[in-house]
Amino acid sequence: RKPCYKENSLPPAPWPRLPLVGNLFYHSPTIASLGDVLRRLHAAHGPVVSLWVGGKPAVFITCHEIAHRTLVHMGTTFAHRPRTWCSGVNSHGVNSADYGSRWGLLRRNLSSHLAAAHARTDELRASADRLVKTLESAATAGVNDGGIAGATAVVAPSETFRHAVFGFFGALCFGEGIEEDMLRRLRALHAEIISLIVELDAFHLMPAFLQVVCYFPRWRKLVNAQRRHHVLVTAIIGARRRRREEVVVGDAEAEHRCYLDTLLGLQLGEDEMVSLCWEYMNAAVKTTATALEWIMARLVLHQDIQQKLRNDIARRRRATAGGNGNHMAANGEQQRPFLEAVVLEALRLHPPAHYLLAHTTDKDVSVDRYVIPKGSVVNFGVASIGRDAALWTDPDVFRPERFMEGGEGSGVHCICTSRGSSTPETMKMIPFGAGRRACPGAAVAVTVLQAFVEDLVMRFEWRQVGVAGGVVGAAVDMTEKPGIITEMRVPLRTHLVVRQSN
Numbered sequence: 001r002k003p004c005y006k007e008n009s010l011p012p013a014p015w016p017r018l019p020l021v022g023n024l025f026y027h028s029p030t031i032a033s034l035g036d037v038l039r040r041l042h043a044a045h046g047p048v049v050s051l052w053v054g055g056k057p058a059v060f061i062t063c064h065e066i067a068h069r070t071l072v073h074m075g076t077t078f079a080h081r082p083r084t085w086c087s088g089v090n091s092h093g094v095n096s097a098d099y100g101s102r103w104g105l106l107r108r109n110l111s112s113h114l115a116a117a118h119a120r121t122d123e124l125r126a127s128a129d130r131l132v133k134t135l136e137s138a139a140t141a142g143v144n145d146g147g148i149a150g151a152t153a154v155v156a157p158s159e160t161f162r163h164a165v166f167g168f169f170g171a172l173c174f175g176e177g178i179e180e181d182m183l184r185r186l187r188a189l190h191a192e193i194i195s196l197i198v199e200l201d202a203f204h205l206m207p208a209f210l211q212v213v214c215y216f217p218r219w220r221k222l223v224n225a226q227r228r229h230h231v232l233v234t235a236i237i238g239a240r241r242r243r244r245e246e247v248v249v250g251d252a253e254a255e256h257r258c259y260l261d262t263l264l265g266l267q268l269g270e271d272e273m274v275s276l277c278w279e280y281m282n283a284a285v286k287t288t289a290t291a292l293e294w295i296m297a298r299l300v301l302h303q304d305i306q307q308k309l310r311n312d313i314a315r316r317r318r319a320t321a322g323g324n325g326n327h328m329a330a331n332g333e334q335q336r337p338f339l340e341a342v343v344l345e346a347l348r349l350h351p352p353a354h355y356l357l358a359h360t361t362d363k364d365v366s367v368d369r370y371v372i373p374k375g376s377v378v379n380f381g382v383a384s385i386g387r388d389a390a391l392w393t394d395p396d397v398f399r400p401e402r403f404m405e406g407g408e409g410s411g412v413h414c415i416c417t418s419r420g421s422s423t424p425e426t427m428k429m430i431p432f433g434a435g436r437r438a439c440p441g442a443a444v445a446v447t448v449l450q451a452f453v454e455d456l457v458m459r460f461e462w463r464q465v466g467v468a469g470g471v472v473g474a475a476v477d478m479t480e481k482p483g484i485i486t487e488m489r490v491p492l493r494t495h496l497v498v499r500q501s502n
């Protein structure tokens with residue numbers, strides 16, 4: 001028997017609600033309108049509201065305290081993902097796996113690979129160097145719009161950021177030595193497949209019959225692109241397998257183990273490996289590259305913070321070179337580098353993912369005065385929590401100092417997985433989610449962002465376009481382009497000046 005709830009015990013939802021369709025698609029036919037619809041609903045009804053996807057509710061939560069209670073305290077209950085009838089290339093990933101032993105095995109494998117990758121500073125340095133060199137050539141060859149002496153030009157760095165991040169994670173995923181041409185083809189295929197995915201569907205927010213309607217015209221293209229992706233990744237897997245067989249034991253141990261090596265060790269099928277490699281690159285690249293662009297846009301806008309960051313990095317480098325790498329705060333703890341504060345503040349204001357991946361529950365759960373029925377889609381407003389005026393003073397102001405000692409964000413860290421490591425206070429922002437399904441790549445992503453930003457700030461001055469001789473020109477446009485990942489609507493353009501004294 002289907003359980004029966006009193007209408008008023010379910011989280012509030014707008015009317016009308018049509019049979020089969022529900023009301024989500026009626027109120028918010030696109031991901032772009034979802035944010036506005038939810039803002040209005042939350043303003044009227046509080047932090048727990050719902051929209052209906054066909055016959056089941058999609059519950060949205062924008063309160064950090066409830067997020068902590070559900071994702072961390074009731075972790076196992078909320079660790080499930082909704083089922084889908086077809087997820088194509090994503091079907092064998094960690095993110096789509098049922099919460100259970102297979103998920104546990106794959107997630108442990110990914111997490112231990114990422115923990116080892118975290119220590120791979122050589123690869124990170126090499127990627128940051130390549131990024132800096134590409135931008136240096138752009139600055140030297142480009143159009144100098146400001147009459148500034150030395151190598152300087154107006155550049156749009158988004159594409160370079162994306163390529164550098166793809167190259168870095170490509171090496172971690174497939175191993176070093178993967179050809180540039182292969183990487184470019186893989187990148188193009190990722191972009192093609194992503195462009196064909198219906199965004200609301202990615203969050204499990206489309207009733208089945210609408211999925212059929214929306215995917216019908218693009219189905220052949222999607223299947224075709226996924227097939228080409230499969231062929232390319234299978235070729236990479238084959239090459240890696242042969243290399244492992246050829247390399248003598250001692251050499252193999254000296255060589256870093258890439259993600260693919262760990263998958264080969266698990267004896268998985270070919271489809272599973274292709275899907276897991278897709279997930280790795282898909283989850284890592286667009287998120288990290290988008291975050292990097294938002295951070296640099298903020299530094300272009302806030303020249304004072306950019307200079308403060310440069311000074312802090314230089315001071316720390318001098319201290320480390322002088323043998324004094326300990327930066328103690330007044331409370332005796334290691335002082336947070338300003339660089340980390342800048343990255344955290346950008347992730348608070350501009351989380352690449354405005355919502356988590358869809359969660360669901362394995363039983364009915366009471367939250368506040370409402371019942372979340374078993375099997376509902378449950379999601380969390382990441383951007384709303386990070387910009388909540390009840391948690392942050394002047395939430396719309398970019399102020400990294402709030403994450404420094406004594407600031408309102410000093411207790412916040414991005415990685416909240418277990419009860420022990422988190423309180424509602426540590427979850428005043430959740431750009432990587434929280435609890436059992438929290439992003440396993442969070443620590444690596446923050447490390448990559450810090451390494452890239454450090455080099456970019458020390459090697460170049462990032463000025464607003466048209467700002468020369470103190471004349472302020474076009475400001476950076478911080479408007480958002482909503483999507484599965486929220487990018488800048490107008491990609492960053494900046495006046496890049498190569499610094500003479502690095």
Ligand code: HEM
Nearest residue numbers: 094095283284287288353356357431432433437439441445
């Ligand atoms: C700035 C960069 C990144 C951001 C903002 C980000 C954000 C997120 C978010 C919000 C989730 C959903 C959590 C949930 O549903 O509760 C997630 C899940 C996930 N992320 Fe990331 N991520 C980033 C980088 C990475 C990297 C570098 C990797 C790995 C190479 C990665 C792999 C994953 C995987 C596998 C999941 C699914 C986990 C599961 O279902 O158990 N992410 N990420």
